Amino acid sequence: MNIKLEQLSASSYASITRPQRWSRLLPILPAILFLGFFFIYPVALLLGLSLVDRSGTLGLEHYSHLFEKAVYVKVLLITLKIASWTTVFAILAGYPIAYLLSTVKNNTRNSLVILVLMPFWTSFLVRTFAWIVLLGRHGALNELLLALGIVDAPVRIIFNFTGVMIGMVHALMPLCVLTMMAVMENIDRNLVSAASTLGARGGQAFWRVYFPLSLPGVAAGGMLVFITALGFFITPALLGGARETMIVQVIIFQIHEVLNWGFAGAIAMLLLVSVLVIFFLYDQLLGLSTLSGESAHEQKKGTIGQIGRWLGSGIVNALGYLCEQVGALIDMLMPPRADRARRSGSRITLWIIAMTVIAFLCVPAFFVIPVSFTEEGFLGWPPKGFSLQWYEQVINSPAWAAAAKRSFVVAISSALLGMSIGVPAAFFLARKQFFGKAALFAFLVSPIIMPNIIIAVALFYLYAKLGLVGTNIGLILGHTVLAIPYVVITVMAILKNYDHRLDQAALTLGANKWQTLTRVTLPLLSAGLIASFMFAFIISFDELTIALFVTGGEVTTLPKQMWDDALMRVSPALAALASLLLAFMSFVILVTEYVRRRGLHK
Amino acid sequence: MKKFKLRTLDVRKTYGSVVALEAASIEMNEGEFLTLLGPSGSGKTTLLMAIAGINNPDSGEIWIDGKLATYLPPFKRDLGMVFQNYALFPHMTIFDNIAFPLRMRKMDKTFIHKEIARVLEIVELDHVAKRFPRELSGGQQQRIALARCIVYKPSIILMDEPLGALDKKLRGTLQREIKQLHESLGITVLYVTHDQEEAMVMSNRICVMNDGRIDQIGTPDELYFRPSTIFSADFLGESNLLTAEVLEVKKDGVVILGPAGMTVQGELSGSVNIGEQVKFMVRPESVYTDKAVPSDNSAEGILKEVIVTGQITKYFVKLSDGTEMMSLQLTRREVDKVEIGRPIILSWSKTSTVVLANTAES
Numbered sequence: 001m002n003i004k005l006e007q008l009s010a011s012s013y014a015s016i017t018r019p020q021r022w023s024r025l026l027p028i029l030p031a032i033l034f035l036g037f038f039f040i041y042p043v044a045l046l047l048g049l050s051l052v053d054r055s056g057t058l059g060l061e062h063y064s065h066l067f068e069k070a071v072y073v074k075v076l077l078i079t080l081k082i083a084s085w086t087t088v089f090a091i092l093a094g095y096p097i098a099y100l101l102s103t104v105k106n107n108t109r110n111s112l113v114i115l116v117l118m119p120f121w122t123s124f125l126v127r128t129f130a131w132i133v134l135l136g137r138h139g140a141l142n143e144l145l146l147a148l149g150i151v152d153a154p155v156r157i158i159f160n161f162t163g164v165m166i167g168m169v170h171a172l173m174p175l176c177v178l179t180m181m182a183v184m185e186n187i188d189r190n191l192v193s194a195a196s197t198l199g200a201r202g203g204q205a206f207w208r209v210y211f212p213l214s215l216p217g218v219a220a221g222g223m224l225v226f227i228t229a230l231g232f233f234i235t236p237a238l239l240g241g242a243r244e245t246m247i248v249q250v251i252i253f254q255i256h257e258v259l260n261w262g263f264a265g266a267i268a269m270l271l272l273v274s275v276l277v278i279f280f281l282y283d284q285l286l287g288l289s290t291l292s293g294e295s296a297h298e299q300k301k302g303t304i305g306q307i308g309r310w311l312g313s314g315i316v317n318a319l320g321y322l323c324e325q326v327g328a329l330i331d332m333l334m335p336p337r338a339d340r341a342r343r344s345g346s347r348i349t350l351w352i353i354a355m356t357v358i359a360f361l362c363v364p365a366f367f368v369i370p371v372s373f374t375e376e377g378f379l380g381w382p383p384k385g386f387s388l389q390w391y392e393q394v395i396n397s398p399a400w401a402a403a404a405k406r407s408f409v410v411a412i413s414s415a416l417l418g419m420s421i422g423v424p425a426a427f428f429l430a431r432k433q434f435f436g437k438a439a440l441f442a443f444l445v446s447p448i449i450m451p452n453i454i455i456a457v458a459l460f461y462l463y464a465k466l467g468l469v470g471t472n473i474g475l476i477l478g479h480t481v482l483a484i485p486y487v488v489i490t491v492m493a494i495l496k497n498y499d500h501r502l503d504q505a506a507l508t509l510g511a512n513k514w515q516t517l518t519r520v521t522l523p524l525l526s527a528g529l530i531a532s533f534m535f536a537f538i539i540s541f542d543e544l545t546i547a548l549f550v551t552g553g554e555v556t557t558l559p560k561q562m563w564d565d566a567l568m569r570v571s572p573a574l575a576a577l578a579s580l581l582l583a584f585m586s587f588v589i590l591v592t593e594y595v596r597r598r599g600l601h602k
Numbered sequence: 603m604k605k606f607k608l609r610t611l612d613v614r615k616t617y618g619s620v621v622a623l624e625a626a627s628i629e630m631n632e633g634e635f636l637t638l639l640g641p642s643g644s645g646k647t648t649l650l651m652a653i654a655g656i657n658n659p660d661s662g663e664i665w666i667d668g669k670l671a672t673y674l675p676p677f678k679r680d681l682g683m684v685f686q687n688y689a690l691f692p693h694m695t696i697f698d699n700i701a702f703p704l705r706m707r708k709m710d711k712t713f714i715h716k717e718i719a720r721v722l723e724i725v726e727l728d729h730v731a732k733r734f735p736r737e738l739s740g741g742q743q744q745r746i747a748l749a750r751c752i753v754y755k756p757s758i759i760l761m762d763e764p765l766g767a768l769d770k771k772l773r774g775t776l777q778r779e780i781k782q783l784h785e786s787l788g789i790t791v792l793y794v795t796h797d798q799e800e801a802m803v804m805s806n807r808i809c810v811m812n813d814g815r816i817d818q819i820g821t822p823d824e825l826y827f828r829p830s831t832i833f834s835a836d837f838l839g840e841s842n843l844l845t846a847e848v849l850e851v852k853k854d855g856v857v858i859l860g861p862a863g864m865t866v867q868g869e870l871s872g873s874v875n876i877g878e879q880v881k882f883m884v885r886p887e888s889v890y891t892d893k894a895v896p897s898d899n900s901a902e903g904i905l906k907e908v909i910v911t912g913q914i915t916k917y918f919v920k921l922s923d924g925t926e927m928m929s930l931q932l933t934r935r936e937v938d939k940v941e942i943g944r945p946i947i948l949s950w951s952k953t954s955t956v957v958l959a960n961t962a963e964s
Contacts, residue, residue, distance in 0.1 A: 188687065188689060190685045190686070190687065190689040191689050191691060191692075193654070193656045193676070193683075193685070193689070194683065194685055194689035194691075195691075195702070196655075196656070196675065196676040196677050197654055197655070197656070197676045197677070197679075197681055197682065197683040197760075198677075198682075198702055198703035198706060198750065198754070199677045199703045199706035199707055199754065200677060200702070200706045201675075201677055201706075202675070204706060208702075209691055212693045213691075213692065213693055336673070336674055336675055336678065337673060338669070338670040338671050338672055338673055338674045339663075339670055339672060339673065340673055
């Protein structure tokens, strides 16, 4: 016994002295270095380029050019307009779902969340094609309207503003719903009960108590939607017309067609500044802490906040009063009976609205499937006959096969790399208290907020110098930049629920740090880590923007191949591929969900 | 029929296949303080929520002030409720929180100001009106929750473990404050807790609940000294609960054969037959050690352990068949030297011995 103790103390002698400062930073260093070199550095390079005139001297030529021509300002305004409307619609339609989800039982919520996330997980391009099938001139909706005799000629729904709105709201609403839900879940249900025992009618209790408390979620969701929408180009390009050209499309044009890097940098700068201004305003009004799903505990002081609150409370009180009057009217017509439970009418309405919106989110993905079996050579509704020719074409095509293989290799590699960099960083952030923690967290998740196009263009420029354009390595590194924030966020969320005392118990029981990590911590977190890996995998697998640039047109991934095909001709082969991808994604999600639930049962 | 302030009749509630509450019937008089006491999952909160109108029961009736209210929405019931975590609205100041029920009742501004000043004075927190709930301590938040409840003078106040989140000392203070409020305002209070001491301190009557059922309703005194079920005897306070067999049933009590061959005289709660297996309960503080107190019942054993908890000293005695009994005495310094392992004689009276029939649960 004594001998053992001596051995123990001898072996741990080295760690008796306090570890050096730098070695304690070891877990976070790879993340900082990686993002520093593959994210901050190239973006800074690109923005620096915008300050170099064509003659090679420092100057503001590109910026004066930017504001000289009305077209660029106009494009910026269009971009802001589209993003604003997208935000408004995403919040209006998403709020009922988020409210419903945060008030139903856990089991119901889990199934509904899968439906809400359906578009989130379904390939971006697949969704966009689905809308073309549904809303096109010969699309399902037009056929239906014609058959019902509501219209005489097909209505123009896509390739205009409506089309862009439908596509973008559809694409971004899940993000909005999830963000709002994160805040709503933290609202104490007792507060609404308390309001009603204190004499508030259902509507009053909602508007005066629940709604104001859910506003930070609305603001956070709205801001995420708005910022993401600013960087969109797939939807406006495929579902919009020339009048819906957004700023990113202009950047792409400058680089692909004109090769004017400096000017592209200037536009990127404009986009970035818009994003930062919005962030600043948001932080001033509500504080960034609400983004992580925490309710804003500190009431923001200042004039803007004051006016906002004053306006807000006025609106809320008015709505509450209105609801009370309606409620009183209903009670007058149908007095509540003490001897019989009345089915809550507002609850039923909520379900109907929420399910309609969820249908909007899900249906497009499922519409693609029947179309992929058509015998005809174009995407039309209803599909004619039954044929597997498009599947055969996709599967037998060497181009698709190569793209699929590359997509898998890149997605698995970047998910693994993202995990190996992001997981230690998440552990570090979750467990250590240090000065500048919030800033470091903001830095690690900043690639989410940065419009992807800026990262893509910047990486393209960097890779051109390093000779990484068109290589798998280049793609993997680029996708890892995007994967790291998601890994950090998801792993930190898991760690929040992890009982740190289990580790301490293992340490006191004689395990060293490594044994504690591998025998206790990681096995307990495995389900969450697998989910995090899948998340990172899907992000890379579905990524188009970076792929569009850093592949240099030499090699392709699945989304890039689909994009190229779609620009040339939208054929049922795309629908077939989309169906295959949908099946694959569903499989991945089901496996993730299964693993997660099994993890919960343990 | 007598008019009760609150009356529930066979109120039943299930969640899927789980019966949360089985046919609960209680009656409350005006001005009474009734406590629903039970372990978690015993159905006490379910019953409270049904009375508040937050959860609808599956069947049964709820009468408030002589009017049927089973399925009325909460805002039509004239009830007040204090929630477990206070449920103060975090986005409103203390003033706005307390004003909320008055504004919902469309009171005018000057009246609201006057009333808020009044209740803030009652809870002795008149200086916090402009603050937000998170700026107050737990005890202060609890007082504000009370103020928000009494400000509109509901006819019944429901309280769901209102002191559960507070530390022991503060809990004691607030228990007395709530009790005083109850007495001075003459309000009817239905209180939920799992803390038996709290229930004893505050209530006029206690309703012990177990497994979705009402086990026993009675005054604290009745429940403590004359429990009618094994569960109540065990749940309230500390008890010696021992197995025995009925030897003789007399008019004024029973004679039973206890562990280690002792013959015990006791008083009966319920009815038993000769030869039946029963339990008997005697409170540890009614069991004397070694004293020359003449008593009806006695047992010999070995002193196994002595614990001084402060005011009270606990003696654990092992009887010859291994059964353990406990005796509580006030701690005194001059007490004779305690020797672990020495023989000891325990004695207790017939009146402090309650014989309980073995019900469904053992």
